[in-house]
Amino acid sequence: MGVVSVPLPIHGRGAGSNPANRFEPVEIVREYDHDPELDPAPRTVFLRDRSQSIISSNDSPDIPYNFTLNPYRGCEHGCIYCYARPTHEYLGFSSGLDFETRILVKMDAPELLRRELSSSKWKPEPIAMAGVTDCYQPVERRLEITRKCLEVFAELRNPLWITTKNHLVTRDIDILRKLAEIRGISVQLSITTLDQELARVMEPRTSVPRLRLEAVTRLRQAGIPVGVLVAPVIPGLNDHEIPQILASARDAGAGHAYMQMLRLPYAIKDLFVDWLRGHYPLRAEKVIGRIRDMRGGKLNCSEFGKRMSGEGIWAEQIAQLFAHSRERVGLGEHGPKLTTEFFRRPGEQMSLF
DSSP: OOOOOOOOHHHHHHTTSSOOTTTOSSSOHHHHOOOGGGGSSSOOOEEEOOOOEEEEEEOOOOOOOOEHHHHHHHHOOOOOOTGGGGGGGGOOOOSHHHHHHHEEEEEEHHHHHHHHSSSOOOOOOOEEEEESSTTTTTTTHHHHHHHHHEEEEHTTOOOEEEEEGGGGGGGGHHHHHHHHHOOOOOOOOOOSOHHHHHHEEEETTTTOOOHHHHHHHHHHHTOEEEEEEEEOOHHHHGGGHHHHHHHHHHHHOOBEEEEOOOOOOOTTTHHHHHHEEEEEEEETTHHHHHHHHHTTTTSSSOOOOOOOOOOOOOHHHHHHHHHHHHHHHHHSSSSSOOOOTTOOOOOOOOOOE
């Protein structure tokens, strides 16, 4: 077998290259795309997104919500496995380094949200915040777009789910507590691994696992419903950690837990394989083989009903391990049921408790 050439890892970044955009007939190749040593620390650029709407609808049968809100497009967290990477190609960018260094910022998100929730056309129901990219990625500390959106949710009393990998969510406990009082919030901390070294190279700009567990504790102590999302589960890399992740989540105060298998749509397949061979060369072929076993011989399956869970012996064993571990530590299978009964539009009389 010949030597497999893989891009050199870039410190602080998940992807090591910028693969071609599948929609663009012309590929612009920058020198550092193939030789990161020429630009070892590509800087993040923030671009203004002038979208005229903020609530997106979802019709996927295997996603448990109908609407999402994403204050940012692209994500500086840089998780190499992120299934949202290909969405950057709709903007003319690459799924690789561009996804984590070209971040579109929706500065008007709070005003757009207020307008859309205030419309008589809006039929109140829970909205998933950050269904594509993380609403608490690093720049949120400065811009506070997510916090301002939460203020709108709390004022109009529309329920929402939040999923994040960032301890920064604890900054907004004051608003989240108000939503919890009307059964209007559920927060999930995404915990992929407890191995700090694995997290450092796989999720380079997220909060370390210890801080995510600390966020679970702080949210629980504040009376905010909180659970964990173990995702993605990568067979042969982090699946053995499932029992300890769930036990640690329970000890931290989580009330429920979900799981999702690794998904590798479009350009992510090559990005992930390159990353795996670059960082874990001795385990790479084992992991790749198990992924193929769960995806009908391929690296990805987009079929509804299978894409989140996989199929075959490895998928079944992982699902059983998760279910048994969750039951053993006493975590719930479902988060709290949210309600829209307290929703009010501006000018309407306040609902009575």
